[in-house]
Amino acid sequence: MKSKLIGFAAVVGVSLGLAGAAHADQLADIKAKGKITAATEMHYAPFDLLVDGKYEGICHDLFTEVAKELGVEVEFLDLPWQSILPGLEAGKFDFVNAPVTITAERMKRYNFTLPIGNATVALAKKAGDDSISKPEDIAGKAVGSQKGSAQLEQLKAFSATLNPPADVREYVNIDEALADLAAGRIQAVANSMPLMGYAAVQRPGLFEMVMPPFGTPKYFGWVGTGGEDSKTLIAAINDAILKMHEDGRLKAINEKWLGTSPDLPTTMPDVK
Template identity: 55%
Template sequence: MTFQTSLKAALFGLSALALGSAASADQLDDIKAAGKIVTATDMHYAPFDMLNNGTYEGMTKDLFDEVSKEIGVEPVYQDIPWTAELPGLEVGKFDIVIAPVTITPERLERYTFTLPIADATVSLVRAAANTELTKPEDIKGKTVGVQQGTAQFRQLQAYGESLGGVNVKEYGTTDEAYADLAAGRLDAVAGSLPNLTYLVKNRAETFALFEPAQFGQPTYFAWVLRKEEGSESFAKAINDALLKMTDDGRVKAIQEKWLGSHTELPREVPAN
């Protein structure tokens, strides 16, 4: 064997070793080695994520604190605008998006979802003084606010088209939409049932749910990881923790603390 041949063989071996290491890279191992999970969420999405005098709190934080304990690492919480979260996840700026993300068939093709953490079925809220709007179909021809880039936005658009037309106004945060609704600049706001239930519970003098509030197909919120082989063990660790917390009552207690009620959630990731 010549020196040149030996050199080529050595270089090939190093390349194969590097490729093998990359292919076997495991996100959970990396997280445990670092001792932390770097997360992203939008801290303006009550009751899941809120800033109270600068302190992060909410249903998401309580759930993920417990999940992190089960995995044996510390959570690092970052306040990121919703529209930047999934793109940031894809380029590796954080390990997971813990902002409640609605599970949809399109997103399932692109991302790895955890087990559901809450009901996400789209619903409607109105000003408490506006008794002309009661059922969902009453929004025909009206102006309805919704957070941009959400599954609720797409569901509202589709529902509006089925009614013959709804003026959909997009907002960066739900808080901005609620403010315009209270000021009379909107007829209604669409969002997930847990968010709107929490809003009405805390501001019943200003807001009221439609009756019925929900429309469209039942959907669920979950957390999101990158869709890659190395993330499979990380997703399993989170799901195992959520199932353990469901069985020992921690999920129920956290739901009741923030939502005032308990909803049984699927024990598998819904297919759509």
């Protein structure tokens, strides 16, 4: 299967052709074209990352398998996180294969797939920082997270319970937050547990996980447009995800990137 990678600048060129493509039988439309166009932000390792200009990660590997099950090619778009959900609503692409935290508020607006990852919030600190041994130790400290993310909102809520609250700082992407952590400009970064664990495993002399995670358990899913538009597509993708649960592909892809496989539900979680 052929996967194409195009940058943000090229989105303008394809958006006019894709605008308004979503309709009640989106799956049939995609199969007729022989291609599904999926958008993500390729700076969210281990789910999405660029390595020497090549798109890799959990979501790349999983969605490539999904496209095989659908019998279509996949074209991946690299966009800033803040533009992805608005772009989906504007019809600039077919689907969002970014790991989007499943929340009750978002479920009112979009159709989600079954969970593809664990989104529970955890902290990373600079290796050797003994001033932080548990989440509550970020009281009064500068902590970064990604602007527009559900993890940022959970960090803010947790910070409000501390005395004094943490100094919460917002970043365009998580790489920038980790760079500031490495440079000592902030004392911790909050994001999903797999993301923080991956950072610690990849750079063990620089970052360490702070356990346990905080907040209620959350999950990542992929996203289609709301209403009836993407229901046939979501159902077909869910069938592919369940097939990968059963045949071991989902487990193998997670172990490749995380060294372990999270226990993911095979039905939609109850979100509040």
